[in-house]
Amino acid sequence: MSDLESISSAYQTLFSMIEAVEPRVAAATRQELTDQRNSLKLIASENYASLPVLATMGTWMSDKYAEGTVGHRFYAGCQNVDTVESVAAEHARELFGAEYAYVQPHSGIDANLTAYWAILAHKIESPALAEFGVKGVADLSEADWENLRRRFGEQRLLGMSLDAGGHLTHGFRPNVSGKMFHQRSYGTNPETQLLDYDALAAQAREFKPLVIVAGYSAYPRRVNFAKMREIADEVGAVLMVDMAHFAGLVAGKVFTGDEDPVPHADVVTTTTHKSLRGPRGGMILATGEYAPSVDRGCPLVLGGPLANVMAAKAVALAEARTSAFQTYAQNVADNAKALAEGLLNRDATLVTGGTDNHLVLLDVRNFGLTGRQAESALLDAGIVTNRNAVPNDPNGAWYTTGVRLGTPALTSRGFTTSDMDAVADMIVSVLKATTPATTAAGKPGKAKYDLTDDARDASQAEAQRLLDLHPLYPGLEL
Numbered sequence: 251m252s253d254l255e256s257i258s259s260a261y262q263t264l265f266s267m268i269e270a271v272e273p274r275v276a277a278a279t280r281q282e283l284t285d286q287r288n289s290l291k292l293i294a295s296e297n298y299a300s301l302p303v304l305a306t307m308g309t310w311m312s313d314k315y316a317e318g319t320v321g322h323r324f325y326a327g328c329q330n331v332d333t334v335e336s337v338a339a340e341h342a343r344e345l346f347g348a349e350y351a352y353v354q355p356h357s358g359i360d361a362n363l364t365a366y367w368a369i370l371a372h373k374i375e376s377p378a379l380a381e382f383g384v385k386g387v388a389d390l391s392e393a394d395w396e397n398l399r400r401r402f403g404e405q406r407l408l409g410m411s412l413d414a415g416g417h418l419t420h421g422f423r424p425n426v427s428g429k430m431f432h433q434r435s436y437g438t439n440p441e442t443q444l445l446d447y448d449a450l451a452a453q454a455r456e457f458k459p460l461v462i463v464a465g466y467s468a469y470p471r472r473v474n475f476a477k478m479r480e481i482a483d484e485v486g487a488v489l490m491v492d493m494a495h496f497a498g499l500v501a502g503k504v505f506t507g508d509e510d511p512v513p514h515a516d517v518v519t520t521t522t523h524k525s526l527r528g529p530r531g532g533m534i535l536a537t538g539e540y541a542p543s544v545d546r547g548c549p550l551v552l553g554g555p556l557a558n559v560m561a562a563k564a565v566a567l568a569e570a571r572t573s574a575f576q577t578y579a580q581n582v583a584d585n586a587k588a589l590a591e592g593l594l595n596r597d598a599t600l601v602t603g604g605t606d607n608h609l610v611l612l613d614v615r616n617f618g619l620t621g622r623q624a625e626s627a628l629l630d631a632g633i634v635t636n637r638n639a640v641p642n643d644p645n646g647a648w649y650t651t652g653v654r655l656g657t658p659a660l661t662s663r664g665f666t667t668s669d670m671d672a673v674a675d676m677i678v679s680v681l682k683a684t685t686p687a688t689t690a691a692g693k694p695g696k697a698k699y700d701l702t703d704d705a706r707d708a709s710q711a712e713a714q715r716l717l718d719l720h721p722l723y724p725g726l727e728l
Contacts, residue, residue: 254725294656355532415469498525502579528566592674621650
């Protein structure tokens with residue numbers, strides 16, 4: 251029996267066990283594989299984990315409680331959890347050149363919240379405890395405790411605005427980060443839609459934040475983190491970078507020098523999926539100065555770490571340390587550039603006029619559509635995307651005026667630059683064949699749309715042609 255036949259047989263046995271207990275879950279999971287195989291996944295925050303990574307998550311490591319840190323757990327019998335967490339942290343440090351790595355966060359949001367509280371603990375709590383003449387918060391008087399809580403609640407954060415490409419955890423008001431801090435947002439130049447470092451520096455001087463957050467989820471350009479470091483140093487701020495989206499490009503050495511955040515930031519957060527191609531989860535990298543505070547993530551913010559996911563992170567990070575991953579990361583960037591050029595050649599409008607990372611932000615106003623209409627029409631045509639706000643978006647964060655496109659997932663399937671040009675042609679053809687539909691009251695709607703059958707069918711056929719050339723998990727049959 252070949253390796254692929256053995257893998258298929260193992261998965262078939264696994265699904266038989268699941269089906270015997272809850273067939274609806276088995277059916278939905280099988281259908282998810284079918285759906286992913288049969289659609290062009292252009293969601294920038296999604297990817298395909300390898301079979302070794304997926305297999306690592308489905309083990310009895312899931313059954314173990316392990317609050318605490320390596321060698322300092324609040325439960326007995328954690329020696330094997332210590333091993334997988336240590337291996338994951340070792341790979342992370344070596345891969346990114348970081349002094350310290352914390353692999354317990356369950357998600358990118360958890361990583362950001364842990365980082366914020368660690369920064370507050372390091373910059374506010376520790377000096378305050380020394381001032382109060384005590385060793386820990388348990389020794390504080392009620393008056394001192396009230397004073398400390400007040401200090402925690404009076405700190406300032408400066409992060410990228412949501413419509414400029416930032417993330418909701420960078421101080422967006424409905425998110426807890428916008429409630430933790432006195433918050434302001436920096437945007438982009440109205441003309442170029444690019445980061446304006448001089449304007450950002452002036453804003454930082456006036457606002458004097460404790461934390462400046464760099465990084466993005468929908469900004470299609472690279473960031474000069476050396477300049478961000480200079481701005482933070484000038485105002486005495488902590489520089490935190492959220493590289494959840496582009497961690498794979500850092501790991502793959504596509505972003506180096508001033509574009510690599512790790513040598514310049516005090517704290518770096520990331521997810522382990524997206525362009526890093528691992529399991530769904532989060533991670534924090536930090537200088538040694540911040541390590542003790544970050545290590546308090548549990549019980550400061552997190553519950554017990556998920557040992558099975560930490561083990562899968564270790565496997566994914568080991569994969570990312572290979573030359574093959576560096577080739578993959580470069581292909582992600584090359585494919586994004588090809589997609590952008592293909593769209594521009596067909597008279598589409600792109601935020602910033604292009605890309606030099608892994609994502610493209612398409613402004614759909616010249617098609618007469620909202621982002622929601624465009625997203626839905628593309629989905630009907632076999633292309634999975636997500637709507638996204640553009641700078642100064644007139645339609646707001648729900649309907650939006652943009653569609654975000656990313657190349658990590660299709661690159662994992664082996665798509666090439668010529669394939670991405672074909673994808674660009676499909677996208678433009680579908681959007682040209684889509685028109686807004688009116689509401690029941692006869693007014694133009696922001697959600698309803700009409701897509702011609704011919705355009706839908708042609709796009710679905712072309713999508714299937716490309717997908718057949720680059721099968722997902724080839725040889726795996728369920």
